Amino acid sequence: MTTLIPPPPPNPEKAPIENVLSLTQLPDIDPDLFTNTRPMWHPPGARGIYGGAAIAQCLAAAQRTVPSNFTIHSMHCYFVLNGNADIPIIYHVEHVREGRSFATRTVQARQRGKPIFTTTMSFVREGAGGKQLVEHEVKMPFVPGPIETDKDGEATRLPQGIEGPFESQRIDILNNNSPDPHTKKARQWIRARGKISDKGGHQAHLSALAYMSDSYFIGTVARVHKLWRMANPGRARNGKPSIDEDVLKKLLDENDEQTILKKFPELNAEHIKDVKESSASLLKTRTNVAKRPEIGMMVSLDHTIYFHNPRDFRADDWIFTEMDSPWAGDGRGLVMQRMWTKEGKLIATCVQEGVVRLKQEKDSKL
Template sequence: MTDRTTLLRPPPEDPNKAQIENALDVTELAVLGPNIFTNTRQPWHPPGARGIYGGAVIAMCLAAAQRTLASDFLVHSCHCYFLLAGSSELPILFHVEQVRDGRSFATRTVQARQRGRCIFTTTISFVRDSSFSSSSSSDTTNEDGISKKEEHKELAVRHASEIPRGEDGQPLRPPPDDYADEPELVAQGPFQGSPMTLVNRNSSKPGEKKTRQWVRARGRITGGQAAQLAALAYVSDSYFIGTLTRLHKLWRFPFRAEDLDELPSDLKEKVTTLHRWEGMGDDPREMVGRPTIGMMVSLDHTIYFHEPTRVRADDWMLTEMESPWAGDGRGVVMQKIFAKDGTLLATCVQEGLVRLQQPASENKESKL
């Protein structure tokens, strides 16, 4: 008997939903117990990766947890650990535990399991959306005619990072709505993106560099705010820990940069396209002599959703990534995600395992 990628036969994709919504759909398995879900469709396994795309697991865990809550609760933080590489050839079971249900906050933990082993775990906190409050609830005004609710809002602590500015001093602007300039090599999957920009590319200090890219889900998300938030969670893992390869100018392909000219022309063109797309420069041969990545694996991932009601993942969002620290075989990357109007939607942090390929030692002596 061959392994199945899903427990149940996947239904046809809903043409009224965005591609990302179909990809992140989860199915409840009440027959196995309360609050157990499974992936409806096969998750994506990036070429060359050890396992399935981590953003898909994060987002499906979030989607499963949201199914155990009323619609007026929206995620505000998500703390995740990647434990084992997930297989795209096996079904995933999402076990949701209802840790706490309060009047304003609710907490869920979710374990993603394959063959009885936990491959991923997350704790997710939700906050009740105040806009769902009954409009008939009593509210009084002060002597200036300002409602108590508005007065309370004005007294709240509030600030946010501003969207980065370009060389002209103006806030960065997104690509046009009809943007379609992605190379075919990267124009796949449920998200669309612009070429990546590497700020301070020539700096000798990796901590001074930043990557920036505009992204948006393809099509229109129709599943409400929970679907928009799951989509943001999905894309938050894209290029994340890999930022270190760009900040440190590390070679990441499975052959030496010195051998680029010996490759078949079509493969050479693909490498050059990816090199440019990721903001590394026009010519991959500039990487000759640079260190090579031996292993890079995400360890943990945190998302703080600052403005959950304002997330529109099917509209342009700007991602900005930088790294405050790397050492001891690990690295930390921080990410800010802005709406195109400048709203800071989310802040994300990821730590990953980062090991360089060590040069082969010469004149090894036999241990015999």
């Protein structure tokens, strides 16, 4: 059973991301208990559910327990156990503090009585900063704007498939050929599909932003090091890419994603994009490709979001994100992310640390 209560049909008056993130309150048990209304998405090949869903639903639950004039400004999250898409999730909101200017909530997401995800959130009352303010923000870098296309346009990707709730357009990695991974920046435009309903209010846009913030995040470490992304992304059992070298070259020359996706169903658009972003030197020979380091394990440990201008953006309009990794080592990696509106207003700063372990070669002496 994937949900505690049979899910209703999707509400056509709401955007897909609103339906995905909808919660059912359990007031007969406890008014601070909620559960997922619809099944959770389990990314192919991942160890558990998409982490952004747990982040966003915890936020959605907490937002329903604070006064309407209080708005989220920060949340600090930990991924404790892999979420199981076949089991309902129970979200328990704890009221930690009710202050005049700030309110604090913790939320635990549980399955089978065990916490799989936990977060502490702080909300601030509107206008609490006063009329005179200290203000500054990092300016958005100059980048090509998003390309407006129809749903089948080549520029737009659907990271979670044709029924996924958001879309993205990648921009080439800045400084991609630099020998210093920390100088590279992974960039994309993202937005929720459809139109978020007026009834959802600013809360729906914040939850949607939280959901999308986990996209293309810890994987930045793999991208700036030009590693194979997954333990088995498009590879034959012998460890070499299942795509022939000539096909790879043709892919890079012709940019024909649809053909390659049909020919190699084990791949997805993100894997193909990663191949395109790899330097030509890594794809010159089969030997170089075969020796390319491979990710053995990559999973998020924690996730922090600082919300700026939280009532002054729309998640169903294009949002620009830029990610870089200041450090990696000891089997972990750290990634920083900034998010701006299309007009250049900074709306969020995010931080994520995750396990990033290479697939180890077997010692021939053993």
